[in-house]
Amino acid sequence: MQLTNVMASFSPRKRGEGALAPARRKLKVPYIFIFLCMSPWLFGILFFTAYPMVTSFYQAFTKFNLIDKPEWVGLENFNRMLFEDTDFWLSLKNTVWLAAISIPLRIAFAMFTAWVLTKPKRGSSIYRTIFFLPSMVPAVAASMVFTYIFNPAYGPINRGLEAVGVNEPPFWFMDPKWSKWGLIILGLWGIGDTMIIYLAGLLDVPKSLYEAASIEGASPWQSFRFITLPMMTPVIFFSFVTGVIGSFQYFTQAYVASGQVNDYSHAMYFYATHIYFTAFRAYEMGYASALAWVLLVITLICTLIILKTQKRWVHYPNGSLFK
Amino acid sequence: MGPLPERITIQMSNALSHLSPEKIAEIELHSKKAHRSKRWHDFLEMVGNHSILIALSVIFFMPLYLVIVISLMNKGQAETRSIWPSPFMWSNYVEVFTLVPFLKWTLNTLFVSVMGTIGVVVSSVPPAYVLSRLQWKGRNTTFIIILGTMMLPGQVTMIPVYIIFSKLHWIPSFLPLIVPTFFSSAFSIFLLRQFFTSIPDEISDAARIDGCSEFKLMMRIVVPLAKPAIAAIALFAFLGSWNDFFGPLLYLVENEDLWTLGIGLNAFQGIHHVQTNMLMTASALFMAPVIIIFFFSQKVFIEGVTLTGVKG
Numbered sequence: 267m268q269l270t271n272v273m274a275s276f277s278p279r280k281r282g283e284g285a286l287a288p289a290r291r292k293l294k295v296p297y298i299f300i301f302l303c304m305s306p307w308l309f310g311i312l313f314f315t316a317y318p319m320v321t322s323f324y325q326a327f328t329k330f331n332l333i334d335k336p337e338w339v340g341l342e343n344f345n346r347m348l349f350e351d352t353d354f355w356l357s358l359k360n361t362v363w364l365a366a367i368s369i370p371l372r373i374a375f376a377m378f379t380a381w382v383l384t385k386p387k388r389g390s391s392i393y394r395t396i397f398f399l400p401s402m403v404p405a406v407a408a409s410m411v412f413t414y415i416f417n418p419a420y421g422p423i424n425r426g427l428e429a430v431g432v433n434e435p436p437f438w439f440m441d442p443k444w445s446k447w448g449l450i451i452l453g454l455w456g457i458g459d460t461m462i463i464y465l466a467g468l469l470d471v472p473k474s475l476y477e478a479a480s481i482e483g484a485s486p487w488q489s490f491r492f493i494t495l496p497m498m499t500p501v502i503f504f505s506f507v508t509g510v511i512g513s514f515q516y517f518t519q520a521y522v523a524s525g526q527v528n529d530y531s532h533a534m535y536f537y538a539t540h541i542y543f544t545a546f547r548a549y550e551m552g553y554a555s556a557l558a559w560v561l562l563v564i565t566l567i568c569t570l571i572i573l574k575t576q577k578r579w580v581h582y583p584n585g586s587l588f589k
Numbered sequence: 590m591g592p593l594p595e596r597i598t599i600q601m602s603n604a605l606s607h608l609s610p611e612k613i614a615e616i617e618l619h620s621k622k623a624h625r626s627k628r629w630h631d632f633l634e635m636v637g638n639h640s641i642l643i644a645l646s647v648i649f650f651m652p653l654y655l656v657i658v659i660s661l662m663n664k665g666q667a668e669t670r671s672i673w674p675s676p677f678m679w680s681n682y683v684e685v686f687t688l689v690p691f692l693k694w695t696l697n698t699l700f701v702s703v704m705g706t707i708g709v710v711v712s713s714v715p716p717a718y719v720l721s722r723l724q725w726k727g728r729n730t731t732f733i734i735i736l737g738t739m740m741l742p743g744q745v746t747m748i749p750v751y752i753i754f755s756k757l758h759w760i761p762s763f764l765p766l767i768v769p770t771f772f773s774s775a776f777s778i779f780l781l782r783q784f785f786t787s788i789p790d791e792i793s794d795a796a797r798i799d800g801c802s803e804f805k806l807m808m809r810i811v812v813p814l815a816k817p818a819i820a821a822i823a824l825f826a827f828l829g830s831w832n833d834f835f836g837p838l839l840y841l842v843e844n845e846d847l848w849t850l851g852i853g854l855n856a857f858q859g860i861h862h863v864q865t866n867m868l869m870t871a872s873a874l875f876m877a878p879v880i881i882i883f884f885f886s887q888k889v890f891i892e893g894v895t896l897t898g899v900k901g
Contacts, residue, residue, distance in 0.1 A: 295725050299803045303715035304731070310712075310772025315738055318749035325748065332752070379645060385638040395887060396646045399653065402879045404832040406851040407872040411652050414659070414865060422655060425670050455652060459894055466895040515742055518834040522855055541744050546839065551748050558744040565742060 322555040330552035343556035354557070356532055357540035360446070364536065365513035368450045373505055376457050377498065380464035394465070401458030409522035412452045413439050439523055442533035449519055449534065460505055467501040468494070499580045503572070510568045514561050517542065537561060653876075660870040667866035681870040688867060691874070693846070694853040701766050701837075701849060702830035708770030709777050709826035710819060716773055717781030718807045722793060732782070739775045751839060761844040766836050770826070777822040783896050784818035785811060821893030824886055831879060850875045 301308075326343060328336035347354050379397055383390050400408070415421050416438035427435040436444040471494060479489040517538040524534040541561070545554035659667050660681055661674040685691050719725070720732055754765040788811060796806050812819065830836075834851040841847040848856070854871055883890065 295723070296803050297725070300719045300723060300725055303719040303807075306712035306771065307716045307735070307773035307778065310769070311734070311738065313753070314750055314769055314772060315741070315746055318746035318753075321749040321752075322745055332755070382638065382641050382645065386635065386642065389639075390642075393642045393646055394891075395884075396649050398887075398891070399880065399883065400649055402828070402883050403653075403876050404834075404851060404879065406832075406834050406854050407656075407875045408652075410854065410868060410872050411656050414869070415652055415655060420668050420670050422651070422670070422672065455649065462891055462894045511740060511742065515744065521838075522834070525855060526858065538744065541747075545748055545751075551752075555748050558742070558748070561742055562745050565740075569740070 322558060325552050326556040326559045328552040328555075329550075330555075331549050332551055336552060339552070343553050344560075346553065347556060347560065353532070353535070353540055357535050357537045360533065360535060361513055361516070361537040364446055364449065364516065365510060367446075368453055369506065369509040369513065371450060371454065372457060372460060372509060373502055375454050376460040376464045376505065377502075379457065379461045380468050381494075383461075383465055384468050394462075397461055398458035401456040401460075403456065405518040406522050408452060408456060409519045410526065412448060412455075413523055413526040416448050439527040439529075439534075442529075442531040445523070445527075445529065445533045449523065452519055452523075463505070464498070464501055467498050471497045496581045500582055503576055503580045507569055507572055510572065511565055514538065514565050656869050656873050656876070659866055660873045662866045664864055664866055667864075667869070678866070681866060682874070685867055685870045685874065688864075689853060689857065689871070690845075690848075691853070691871065694848050694850045695874075697763075697841075697847055698831060698849040698851070701763055702827050704763070704767040705770040705830040706823050706826040708767060709774045710823050712771050712773045713777035713781060713822060714812060714819065715807070717778045717785055718811060720778065721782045721785035722788075722790075722807075722811060723803070735775045735778055739779065747839075754840065759840075761841050761847055763841075763847065765840040766830070766833075770830075774822075774826065777826065780822055780825075780893060780896060781815065781818050784815050788814050817889060817892065818896070820886070820889045821896070824882065824889060825893060827882070828879060 325336055327338060327340060329339050329342070330336035383394055383397070386393075403411075415423050418424055418435070418437045418440060421438075423438070424435040436447075438448045439445045475493045475497075476489055479493060484492070515538050516536050520534040520536050520539060521542075523529075524539075529535070537557075538561075541554050541557045544550050544557060655672070658672060658674055661677050661679065662671070663676070663678050666674065720728060720735075750765075750769075751760075754760050757764075759765050759768075792810060792814075793806055796810055801810075832851070833849075834855070837849045837852045841849065841852060850871075854868075854875060857868055857871060
């Protein structure tokens, strides 16, 4: 009798509620250990996030050149931004243009490359490696290589275009009308990491849905439109949000490419570039802080708008992440 | 159980018995035809898929091919439109080290990247552990704050952080690039937490009942089980530093002795006026470690990206 009781308490069915649960409850929460473990993060967020955010918010209302004490100027910085600083509007326009074109293109291209990767029965891992590889290449090196590839005189892109009969191929990075397209193509080349997320999403779509659809006689387009696309909306939503945040921080590729070709018309002058030049070339720290805070507000508003619309188009099979 | 298949066979033969032998032959022919046309269709589809994939592979691979090919050309040929080096200038790969302080740049980059990787791993494992393996008040709030900081644009904190480092007289030096990594990375905590959560609680419970301390539990049991995730954050941290341009641009530019590959390469043209072949040689050497690392750790990478949905 007693023996069976003991045995029962070790049976897997009872483990959770019976024998071990009281023992777990009895364990004290090791708060000192928790504090010690969290301390790198805690001090990090205090020194490198919280304190700087407060300071930079204050500096946004000051004139500050790094040497003299910050001088309070009220809303002067924002006034200057809106009404005097033409570079602010230029950089904002360039950034919004780039985001509006490149985010949808990136989503479509990532979806397409991931989708073709799911097709073959054999050999898809070698293609996956090749597609993923460019996303590993350092941004500086990639930008260098692309300014060469797009060189109008001896770059292979224009050579190819001429070969297929384009008489006056664009001057790419050397032409203000085309330089942003060069950057977009450079971005699409490094799509690999985004593609992997899409690939994982596509492989997660239950096969039974496609089988059911094909029994019902759905065309490939219909099964893409009514199964794949709805199932992929969480991934699309995610890359949309990160795409918006990323566009406002787009810096290295544009900086390197414009340094290579002498971007006299500032066609590759983006918001992050404007902050960099204001802060670290002109040493106008106060004004740069104001620019940074406007950037934060713009990104927040964009993210909130996307979050608000998600109820209408994002489909979560297992319940929403953000309720 | 036994008689069932037999019954079915009898029924089937009954069903077929009213058909003439010609009819049966016709049906068989049809099904063979259907089978053959399905195989033909599958074959066409395979050819179609692979041609799209091969075309895409060529596009993705072309820039890498060009870097290698041009890096082996002489100065004159690099500025023509040829796509095959003649003669092969293997000496470019030696010359680049004398033309610019390439070795120094490489060692600087390596130093910053290795230290940064150590910093991220050492300072991200403990927070991730207590955020996933222990129940405590404020845990979820902390996690949400961590997720929030991942979304925070760096520009907002950049200027005051720069001022802190300049007051410490750490500019120019490697310290502003290395020290912050020892204060955790939100991304790495997030990735590790996702992985730690998947380790069954029973393992910890058993060890706790045996009197194992939390620290020992973390180091001896959870960390060894989470090797793939730790490898992933180490790789992302290493690549992040290796590929970083903005950090070195802020903190190292003033002292040429401290330049990393990114800064050096960007300044390449200023130092020696346009030498496309050398620029490509340097680019190839800059990319090489990253690509080699990728080939040896592809699985870790792809799992890491999939686990979090982002790259470092």
